[in-house]
Structures are given as structure tokens and as C-alpha cells.
Amino acid sequence: MAWARGRVVGAAVCVVLGLGLIGGAAVGSWLSGDGDAPAPASAYEAAGGLWHSVPVDKLFPPTLDGKGAGPGGADRTWTRIAVAPDSGCADAFDPLLRKALAPVGCRRLLRATYTDATQSYVTTVGLLFTKADPAAMTSLANRFRGEHLDRRTDLLPRPYAAKGTAAAKFGDAQRASWTIDVLTDAPVVAFAVSGWADGRSVDAPEPAADAVRAGATSAPAQAGLGNEAQGLADRVERRLRQRVGPATEKTA
Numbered sequence: 438m439a440w441a442r443g444r445v446v447g448a449a450v451c452v453v454l455g456l457g458l459i460g461g462a463a464v465g466s467w468l469s470g471d472g473d474a475p476a477p478a479s480a481y482e483a484a485g486g487l488w489h490s491v492p493v494d495k496l497f498p499p500t501l502d503g504k505g506a507g508p509g510g511a512d513r514t515w516t517r518i519a520v521a522p523d524s525g526c527a528d529a530f531d532p533l534l535r536k537a538l539a540p541v542g543c544r545r546l547l548r549a550t551y552t553d554a555t556q557s558y559v560t561t562v563g564l565l566f567t568k569a570d571p572a573a574m575t576s577l578a579n580r581f582r583g584e585h586l587d588r589r590t591d592l593l594p595r596p597y598a599a600k601g602t603a604a605a606k607f608g609d610a611q612r613a614s615w616t617i618d619v620l621t622d623a624p625v626v627a628f629a630v631s632g633w634a635d636g637r638s639v640d641a642p643e644p645a646a647d648a649v650r651a652g653a654t655s656a657p658a659q660a661g662l663g664n665e666a667q668g669l670a671d672r673v674e675r676r677l678r679q680r681v682g683p684a685t686e687k688t689a
Contacts, residue, residue, distance in 0.1 A: 484623035488545040497549035503668045508661040519599030521548040534592035542568030559604040560631040561596040567624040578619040587617040606636030613657040616645040629670035631662045
């Protein structure tokens with residue numbers, strides 16, 4: 438019977454190892470941004486708590502490198518010029534966008550404004566931490582995608598225009614390009630909005646997804662403002678995902 442017991446023990450070990458590999462693959466796919474695999478509950482919960490457990494410099498560092506993020510694959514370097522006070526969401530979005538986001542709630546909003554190396558452009562990037570569960574975030578993401586809410590010019594994020602900085606003249610009328618990403622593997626909506634630093638107004642803002650396309654001829658596209666918004670949003674979202682590993686370890 439010793440051989441039978443050995444087979445049982447061996448099978449159990451294989452099951453444990455298999456479950457470990459499956460769990461590790463799921464967490465790994467979340468951190469790499471693979472949207473086909475849902476985040477484990479622990480990762481989702483950990484992401485939702487990062488707003489109070491991670492220093493602002495970890496999510497919005499003083500400088501960000503954007504290798505290949507500019508038009509034609511040019512490199513970018515962004516410098517943080519202001520961090521908005523920790524706040525709610527009342528004044529951060531156009532009224533219709535605020536209404537569209539209302540179903541997931543607003544637990545906390547973090548925002549920072551960056552400028553490029555020449556201080557010609559300014560971009561506010563933000564992370565809205567919601568109160569929603571995965572099902573609600575998926576529902577919201579489907580609505581944004583199905584109704585193209587992330588492309589409507591009456592549903593834009595608002596800039597954070599800090600006095601005494603290059604963004605002092607960055608108001609609603611100066612918004613040139615923007616991006617909004619409703620995550621489904623974290624209770625977070627990531628966004629960015631860009632414009633010129635000289636205060637010039639923009640008659641027709643353009644979604645970053647359109648402005649970065651080859652051959653785009655709009656003023657925001659020609660200036661690379663779509664790249665500014667998309668590049669910063671992508672990198673801040675990536676830093677959010679990278680912080681989930683350490684946060685999960687601390688709560689394990």
C-alpha cells in the first residue's frame with residue numbers, strides 16, 4: 438500500500454503546484470495589462486486602496502520618461518509642476534462626464550499636471566478611485582465603449598491649473614486633446630487632458646486616439662498634444678499596476 442500512498446501524495450503535490458502556477462499567471466497577467474484575464478480579488482482590492490497607501494511620487498513622479506511617446510516615435514520627458522490637493526470629484530469633470538461616472542462613485546481623486554521639456558505643452562493626468570465592484574466597472578467600460586463616451590467633446594476631464602506654474606492659463610477653453618480609460622481589473626478610471634501652455638483656446642478638441650493617428654492634420658495632432666495626453670496616461674496607469682504587487686504582499 439506504500440506505493441498507493443505515494444501516488445496520492447504525488448497527485449496532491451501536483452494539484453497544489455498547478456493551482457500556484459494558475460494563481461501566479463493570473464496576477465502576472467494583471468500586472469502586464471493583459472485584459473483577457475480578470476484580476477484576482479486581492480489584486481482588485483489592493484488597487485482600490487493605493488490612493489492612501491502609496492506616496493504621490495510613486496504614482497505621479499517628479500519626472501517621467503516617455504521613450505517613443507512623441508509624434509513619429511520621438512522621445513518625451515515630462516516634469517511635474519503641480520499636484521492637486523487630495524479631493525473629491527465635484528469640479529474635476531464636465532457635468533455630463535461627472536454624470537456618466539456617477540454609477541461607480543468617487544472614493545478619491547488624484548491629479549497632477551506635467552509640462553514637456555520645452556514647457557510648450559501642459560497635461561493634467563488623473564486617477565479616479567471608484568467605489569465600484571468589478572461588475573460595475575465592466576458595465577461602465579462597456580457603456581463608454583459602446584456609446585463612444587470617451588470621444589465626446591462635451592464629456593472631458595478638466596485641467597488642474599496651478600497658479601505660478603506653466604499651467605496657470607490651462608483652463609477648460611484650452612483643452613486640446615484627452616483620453617479616458619475605464620479599467621475593469623481595478624476600481625479606477627485613468628485620464629489625461631492636454632493643451633498649450635500659452636493659454637491659447639481650442640475650438641475643436643480631439644480625442645487622443647484620433648490625434649495620434651498617422652496623417653492626422655488637426656492642430657492638436659500636428660502639435661503632438663494627443664501624444665502628450667496618451668503618453669502620460671499610459672505611464673501613470675502602468676505605475677498604478679506596478680504598485681499592486683507590493684500592496685498585495687503587504688495585505689497577504
